[in-house]
Amino acid sequence: MKRKIGSKQAVSEVIGVFLLLGITITLFAILNSNVSQFFFGSSIPLVNLIGTIDQKNNMIYIEHNGGESLEGTTDIIITIGSNTYPRNTSDLLIDINNDFKWNFGETLQFNFTGIDITDKYIGVTVIDSNAILLSVVLQKGMS
DSSP states (O other): OOOOOOOHHHHHHHHHHHHHHHHHHHHHHHHHHHHTTOOOOOOOOOEEEEEEEETTTTEEEEEEEEESOEETTOEEEEEETTEEEEEEHHHHEEOSSSSSEEOTTOEEEEEOTTOOOTTOOEEEEEEETTEEEEEEEEEOOOO
């Protein structure tokens, strides 16, 4: 009777497994490098905004109280009663350093002279990069 010392089939199966594993890892690395190069759009800016009403001077103030600077194209929507006043940052900004950006410490001013705000809802919404950064009710209206 002949004795087999080693089986060549086992060696070829192990080599096959290593080749499949190598191909899988290579394809995953190529796919990962291609996907990581895609641009997924800008991130939402992180800011702290504070809205207030000054009834003596007929002004609504929105102060940038920290975080990233906002461009002059940031949308501001002020609602008084049933009327909406769409603006952007460049319309209302008191630009201290003249860089056309809304930076920390700078304020937006909306003058509501001639608009009766007595017992009317007043709300402010700030939108940048299709994201709502601030949505606040500054005064509740009467029911």
